[in-house]
Amino acid sequence: MTRCCPATVRNPAFDAPHVGEPLDVAFDAGVNLAFAIAAPTVPPRLTEHSRRMAQRIYRVAERVYCAVGYAIANIIFVVGDDGIVVVDATEAVSAAKRIYEDFCAIDPRHAGLPVKAVVYTHNHTDHTGGVRAFVDEAALEAGRVEIIAHRTLMDTVINNANLVAPILATRSAYSFGTLLPAGATGKVNAGIGPVLIAEPASFFAPTRVFDDALDIELAGVRFQFRYAPSEADDEIVMWLPDLGVLLSAEVIQGECLANVHTLRGTRYRDPVRWYQTIDMMRGFGAVHMVPAHGRPVSGATAVAEVLTVYRDAIQFIHDQTIRHMNFGMTPDELAEAIPALPPHLAQHAWLGEYYGTVKHSVRQVYSGQLGWFDGDPASLDPLPRGERARRTVEMMGGTDTVRAAARVALGDGDWRWAAELATLLVRLDIDDADARSIKAEALRELGYRTENTNWRNWYLSAARELERAYEDLPFAGSASLASTDVLRAQPLRNVFQRFSVCIDPARCADLHATLVFRIADRDEAYALELRRGVLQVHERAPATADLQLALDTATLYGLLRDIAAQLPAGLESGAIALERGTREQLRAFFDSFDRPARRMPALAGR
Numbered sequence: 001m002t003r004c005c006p007a008t009v010r011n012p013a014f015d016a017p018h019v020g021e022p023l024d025v026a027f028d029a030g031v032n033l034a035f036a037i038a039a040p041t042v043p044p045r046l047t048e049h050s051r052r053m054a055q056r057i058y059r060v061a062e063r064v065y066c067a068v069g070y071a072i073a074n075i076i077f078v079v080g081d082d083g084i085v086v087v088d089a090t091e092a093v094s095a096a097k098r099i100y101e102d103f104c105a106i107d108p109r110h111a112g113l114p115v116k117a118v119v120y121t122h123n124h125t126d127h128t129g130g131v132r133a134f135v136d137e138a139a140l141e142a143g144r145v146e147i148i149a150h151r152t153l154m155d156t157v158i159n160n161a162n163l164v165a166p167i168l169a170t171r172s173a174y175s176f177g178t179l180l181p182a183g184a185t186g187k188v189n190a191g192i193g194p195v196l197i198a199e200p201a202s203f204f205a206p207t208r209v210f211d212d213a214l215d216i217e218l219a220g221v222r223f224q225f226r227y228a229p230s231e232a233d234d235e236i237v238m239w240l241p242d243l244g245v246l247l248s249a250e251v252i253q254g255e256c257l258a259n260v261h262t263l264r265g266t267r268y269r270d271p272v273r274w275y276q277t278i279d280m281m282r283g284f285g286a287v288h289m290v291p292a293h294g295r296p297v298s299g300a301t302a303v304a305e306v307l308t309v310y311r312d313a314i315q316f317i318h319d320q321t322i323r324h325m326n327f328g329m330t331p332d333e334l335a336e337a338i339p340a341l342p343p344h345l346a347q348h349a350w351l352g353e354y355y356g357t358v359k360h361s362v363r364q365v366y367s368g369q370l371g372w373f374d375g376d377p378a379s380l381d382p383l384p385r386g387e388r389a390r391r392t393v394e395m396m397g398g399t400d401t402v403r404a405a406a407r408v409a410l411g412d413g414d415w416r417w418a419a420e421l422a423t424l425l426v427r428l429d430i431d432d433a434d435a436r437s438i439k440a441e442a443l444r445e446l447g448y449r450t451e452n453t454n455w456r457n458w459y460l461s462a463a464r465e466l467e468r469a470y471e472d473l474p475f476a477g478s479a480s481l482a483s484t485d486v487l488r489a490q491p492l493r494n495v496f497q498r499f500s501v502c503i504d505p506a507r508c509a510d511l512h513a514t515l516v517f518r519i520a521d522r523d524e525a526y527a528l529e530l531r532r533g534v535l536q537v538h539e540r541a542p543a544t545a546d547l548q549l550a551l552d553t554a555t556l557y558g559l560l561r562d563i564a565a566q567l568p569a570g571l572e573s574g575a576i577a578l579e580r581g582t583r584e585q586l587r588a589f590f591d592s593f594d595r596p597a598r599r600m601p602a603l604a605g606r
Contacts, residue, residue, distance in 0.1 A: 015051060015054070016048055016049075016051040016052040017349060018052075018295060018349075019297055019302050019305070019306060019349050019350065020297040020298050020299045020302030020303070020306075021298040021299040021302065023058050023295060023296065023298070024058060024059040024060075025056050025057075025058060025059075026057050026058060026059040026065060026106045027056060027057040027102050027103070027105060027106050028054070028055075028056050029054075029055040029056065029069075029070075029102060030055075031054070031055040031069070032050065032051070032053055032054045032055060032069065032194065033053070033055065033069060033070075033194035033195045034050035034051075034053040034069075034188065034189035034190075034194035034195065035047075035050055035182055035183055035184065035187070035188045035189065036050040036051045036053075037184070039184035040184075040448075041184045041185050041448040042184055042188050042448070043449065043450070043451045045352065045354075045451050046188055046189070046354065046451045046453070046456075047188070049189060049191075049255070049256070049352060049354050049451075050188055050189045050194070052255055052294070052295060053068065053069045053189055053193060053194040054068075054069050055068070055069035055070055055194075056068055056069060057099070057102055057103055057106065058295065058296050059106075060245060060288050060290050060296045060298065061243050061244065061245050061287075061288050061298075062243060063078055063079045063080070063221065063243060064076065064077070064078055064079075064240070064243060064245050064288070064290065065077045065079070065103060065106070066290045066295075066296050067099040067102070067103065068294070068295055069193070069194050070090065070095045070098055070099050071090035071091055071092055071095035071096075071126065071130070071193060071194075071195070071196070071197050072090070072091060072126045072176070072190050072192060072193035072194070072195060072196045072197070072293070073088055073090050073091065073126040073127055073192075073193060073292055073293055074088065074090075074193075074290075074291070074292055074293060074294075075087070075088055075089060075090055075096060075099050075100075075130075076088065076247055076290055076292075077103055077110075078218075078219070078221055078223075078240070079110065079113065079219075080113075080116065080218060080219020080220045080221045081219060081220030081221075082113070082114075082116075082219055082220060083113050083114045083115065083116030083117075083218075083219035084110070084113050084114070084115050084116060084219065085115075085116060085117045085118075085119065085218045085219055085221065085223075086115055086117070086118045086119070086134050087118075087119045087121065087238065087247055087292075088119065088120065088121055088127040088128075088249075088292055089118060089120075089127065089128055089129065089130035089131040089133065089134065090126060090127070090129065090130040090197070091125050091126035091127075091129040091130060091196060091197055091199075091201060092129055092130050092197040092199045092201075093129070093130045093131075093132050093133050093199070093202055094130075094197065094199060095130060095197050096130030096131075096133030096134065097130075097133045099133075100133060100134070113219075114144065114145075115134045115135070115139075115145055116144075116145060116146075116218055116219045117145060117146050117147070117148055117218050117219075118131055118134055118135055118145065118146075118147050118148070119147075119148045119149070119236075119238070120147065120148070120149040120153060120206060121235060121236055121237070121247075121249035121250060121292055122149075122150070122153065122231075122232035122234050122235045122236070122249065122250060123149075123153045123156040123157050123160075123232060123234055124232065124250070125201050125481065126193075126196065127250075127292060128201070128203055129201030129202060129203065130201075130202065131147070131202050131203060131204055132202035132204075132485075135147065135204055140204060140207065146207045146208050147204055147205070147206045147207050147208070148206060148207075148208045148209070148210075148214075148225070149206035149208075149209055149234070149236070150209060150210065150211075150227060150234040150235070150236050151209040151210060151211050151234075152233060152234045153206060153209070153234040154205060154206070154489070154490065155234075156232070156233065156234055157203075157486060157489070157490070158490045158494045160481045160482075161481050161482035161486045161487065161490070161498075162482070162490075162494055162495065162497050162498035162501075163497075163498065163501055164265075165481040165482040166597060166601070167265070167601060168264060168265060168481055169481060170475075170600050170601050170603065171263070171264040171265050171603075172196075172264045173461070173600075174263075174264070174457060174458050174461040174462070174603065175262070175263050175264040175454050175457055175458065176190050176195075176196040176264075176457060177190070177196075177453070177456075177457035177460065177461060178196055178198045179461055179464065179469075179470065179473075180457060180460055180461060180464070182195070185448075185460075186460060187453075187456075187457060187460075188453065188456065189354075189453055190453055190457075191254075191256055191354045191355030191452070191453035191454060192250075192253050192254040192256065192293035192294065192355050193254070193293055193294075200483055201481075201483045201485070201486070202483070202485050203483060203485035203486045203489055204485065204489060205489035205490070210225060210227075211227065212226070212227045213225065213226055213227070221240065221242070221243075222240065222241055222242050223238050223239075223240060224238065224239040224240075224241060225237075225238055226238075226239065226280065228249060228251050228277045228280070228281070229270070229273045229274070229277055230249075230250070230251040230269070230273065230274040230277045230278075231250050231251070231253060231258065231259065231262075231269055231274070232250065233267070235249055235250065235251060235277075236249060237249045237251060237277075237281060239284045239286070243288075244285075244286060244287035244288060245286065245287070245288045245289075245290060246281060246284055246286035246288065246289045246290070246303070247290050248281060248289050248290065248291045248292070249291070249292050250291070250292045250293060251274070251277055251278060251281065251291075252278075252289070252291045252294075252306070252307070252310055252350075253291070253293055253294075253355060253356070254291055254292075254293030254294030254355070255294040255295065255349060255350050255352070255354075256294075256350070256351070256352050256353070256354040256355040256356065257313060257341070257351045257352065257353050257354070257355060257356040257357070257358075258274070258310070258313070258314060258355070258356045259355050259356040259361075259454070260274070260314060260317055260318075260356055260361035260364060260365070261356075261360055261361050261363065261364030261365075262454075263360060263454050263455075263458060268364065268367070268368035269364070269368075270368065271314050271315065271317060271318035271365060272315075272318060274311075274314050275311040275312075275314045275315045275318075278307055278310060278311035278314075279311060281307060282304065282307045282308065282311075285300065285304075286300070286303045287299070287300050287303065288303065289303045289306065289307070294350075306350050309345055309348045309350065309351060310350060310351070312345060313341055313345050313351050316341060316342065316345065317338070317341075317358055317361050317362060317365065318365055320338050320362075321334055321338060321361075321362040321365040321366060322365070322369070324337050324338060325365075325366055325369065325370065328375065330366075330374040330375065330376075331362070331363040331366045331367070331374065332363075334362040334363065334366060335359040335360075335362055335363060338358055338359075338362050339358060339359060340353075340358050341358060352451070353451060353452050354451060354452060354453055355452070355453060355454060356452075356454075357452050357454075357455065385427060386427050386428070389423075389424045389425075389427035389428050390428055392424055393424050393425065393428060399425060399428065402421055402424060402425060403421075403425060403434065403435065403438070405421055406418050406421035406422045406425070406435075406438045406442075407438065409421060409442075410438060410441060410442060413445075415442045415443075415445045415446045415449075416442075416446065418438060418439075418441075418442035419439055419442035419443055419446070421438075422435050422436075422438040422439035422442060423439060425438075426439060426466075426605060426606070427606070430602075430605055430606055436466040436467070436468075436605060437466070437467070439463075439466055439604070440462075440463040440464075440466040440467050441463075443459045443460070443462050443463040443466070443604070444459065444460060444463040446459045447459030447460040447463070462603060462604035462605075463604075465600075465602065465603065465604050465605050466604055466605045468605075470599070470600050471599060473599070473600065474598075475597060475598060475599050475600045482498075484557060487557055487560065488557065492519065492522075492524065492526060492553075492556075493526060493537060493539055495556075495560070496517070496526050496528060496537045497537055498560070499528060499535055499537075499593065500534075500535040500536075500537065502593045502594045503530070503533060503534070503535050503592055503593060503594075504592060504593070504594055505532075505533030505534075507591055507592045508530055508532060508533055508591075508592035509532060509533060510532065511530060511532060511588065511589075511592060512529075512530065512531050512532055513529075513530050513546040513547065513585070513588075513589055514527050514528065514529045514530070514542060514545040514546050514547070515527070515528045515530070515545065515546065515547040515548070515549070515581075515586075515589055516528075516541045516542075516545045516547065516548040516549070516580070517548075517549055517551070517556070518541070518548060518549065518550040518551075518579065519551065519552065519553055519556065520550050520551065520552050521552040521553055522553060525540065525541035526538065526539060526541070527540070527541050527542055527545060530589060530592060545580060545581075546580070546581050546585060546589075547578075547580055547581035547585055547586055547589060548578075548579040548580035548581065549576055549577065549578060549579065549586075550576070550577040550579050551570070551575060551576045551577070552575075555570060555575045555576060561596060562595065562596045563590065563593070564590040564591070564593060564595065565595070567586070567590065571583070
C-alpha cells in the first residue's frame with residue numbers, strides 16, 4: 001500500500017456530501033477500506049455511504065486530529081504542550097500503529113511527544129483493542145501514562161469476557177460481516193466504519209476512573225470528562241472548553257441512525273437516558289464535534305443541528321413505541337406500525353438506516369419496558385418450535401407442498417415468505433439440503449436489497465451458514481472479548497466465575513464436591529463448590545475440601561480455554577500439583593463441565 005503525503009490531491013470517488021464547514025484533511029492515505037463501487041447487489045445509498053469512509057486524518061481544530069477509515073472506530077489525538085492524549089484505540093493494534101505512523105507524518109514534532117494518557121470512551125473492543133500501540137506494562141508501572149475510563153467499564157468487560165463471550169463473538173461476526181468476502185456480493189461497509197478488523201485484541205485496565213464528572217488538565221490541555229450513558233452504560237464524553245471541541249464518543253454513532261438496539265445483542269439501551277445525554281452535550285455550545293465513528297463536524301450551527309436531529313430521532317423511536325404499546329401492540333405489530341422516522345428526520349444525512357433501524361429498535365424498547373411476553377397467553381408455553389413446524393407443515397399439506405410454495409415465492413421475488421417457508425422445512429430436518437438452499441437464496445436476495453449493513457451482513461452470513469461454509473471453520477469463541485489481556489486485567493475471582501456457566505446439571509445431579517485452586521505465586525486460594533448442578537465460587541479456601549490444585553497464575557491462564565483437556569498434561573509436567581484428592585475425583589469434577597465448542601453455534605440452520 002502506498003501512503004500519500006498530506007499534500008496529495010484527494011480521490012473524488014472517496015468524497016461524499018458532508019454536514020458543516022469544509023473538512024481540513026491533514027493526511028490522505030488514498031485508500032478506502034469500504035466497498036465504494038456501484039453494483040446491482042448494493043443499494044446506491046449504501047455505496048454513497050461507503051464514500052464517507054475514506055482513510056484520512058482530519059485536523060479538526062488547533063491541537064485536535066481525528067483518524068477516520070483505518071478501522072471501524074476512529075482514533076482522536078489531542079496534542080498538548082508536552083505530550084499527546086489518545087482518545088480510543090480502535091479494535092486492532094495493527095490499525096492503531098498505522099494511524100500513529102500517519103499522524104506523525106503530518107508533523108515530525110508529533111513523534112517526539114510522549115503519550116500521556118489513553119481514554120477509553122466505553123468498553124466496546126473497537127475502542128480499546130488497539131491500546132498496546134500506545135501503552136505497555138513498563139509505561140503503566142512507571143506512571144508515565146494513564147488510562148482513563150468510567151468506573152463501571154470493567155464490570156461490562158468482565159461480564160462479556162466470562163459469561164457471554166462465545167455467543168457474542170458469533171453474533172458480532174454476523175453483524176459486522178467478518179466471515180464475508182469484501183465486495184459487491186459480501187460486506188460493503190460496517191455502517192459506522194469501513195470494516196471491523198479481526199485480530200486479537202489488547203487491553204489494559206483503567207488506571208483512573210470517575211463517576212459523573214472529572215475536570216483535569218492533561219498535557220497542558222483542559223479536559224472536562226462527563227458521564228454520558230447512551231449506547232453503553234459506561235460511555236463518557238469530553239469537552240475541551242479552551243478549544244470549543246466536543247469529543248462525542250459513540251453517543252453519536254457516526255453518520256447514520258443510532259443502533260438503539262444492536263442485533264449482536266446487548267443489555268437494554270435506554271433511549272431516554274440517551275437523548276437526555278445528548279441534551280447535556282448540546283449545552284456545551286460546541287464549535288466542533290468529533291465522534292468515535294464517522295467524520296467530524298465543524299461550525300456551531302452544524303454541530304447544534306446534528307445533535308438536535310440525532311436526539312429527536314431517538315426520542316421519536318422511544319415515544320412512538322410507548323404510545324403504540326399502550327394501544328396493546330406486540331413487538332411485531334410495532335415494527336409495522338412504526339417502520340421509519342418521519343421524512344424530515346429520515347432524510348437527514350446523519351440518520352440514514354445504515355447501522356440502526358427503526359424496525360429493530362422498537363422491539364427492544366418493548367422488551368426493555370415489558371420484557372419478552374407479548375400479552376397473549378398462547379405465548380406463555382408454546383409448543384417446541386420443531387413440533388410446531390411439524391404440525392404446521394402437515395396442516396399445509398406436507399413438505400412437498402411447502403417446498404413447492406417456497407420455490408414459487410422465490411420465483412415471484414417474495415423473499416421474506418420464501419425464507420419463512422424454508423425455515424419450517426429446516427426446522428423439521430436440519431440436513432434437508434434443498435430447504436437450506438432455498439432459505440439461503442432468499443436471505444441472500446434480501447441482503448442485496450437492504451441499505452442496513454447489520455441486516456445485510458446477517459442475511460448474507462446466514463446464507464453461507466446454511467450452505468455449510470462455516471462447519472470446518474476453527475472457532476475460538478471468545479478470542480477477542482476474553483483475550484489474555486482482558487483476563488489478566490480482572491480479578492481472579494471473576495475469571496473463576498466463568499466456570500459457573502459451563503456446568504451440565506445432568507452430569508452432576510448427585511455430585512457435591514469442592515475444588516480449591518491454590519495460586520502459589522499470589523498466595524491466594526479460590527474454591528469452586530459444585531453443588532448438584534450449581535457452581536459457587538468462594539474467595540477463601542474451606543478448612544476441608546475434596547480436591548486441591550496448586551499452580552501459578554501463568555499456568556492458570558493457559559488452562560482456561562479447555563481446562564479438562566489441558567489438565568492431565570499440566571499434572572504430568574509438574575506445572576500443576578494435585579495436593580488433595582485423587583485424579584479420578586478430579587476427572588469426575590471436570591466431567592461436569594461443557595467442553596469448549598469447536599464450531600460456531602448455528603443461528604439460521606437449526
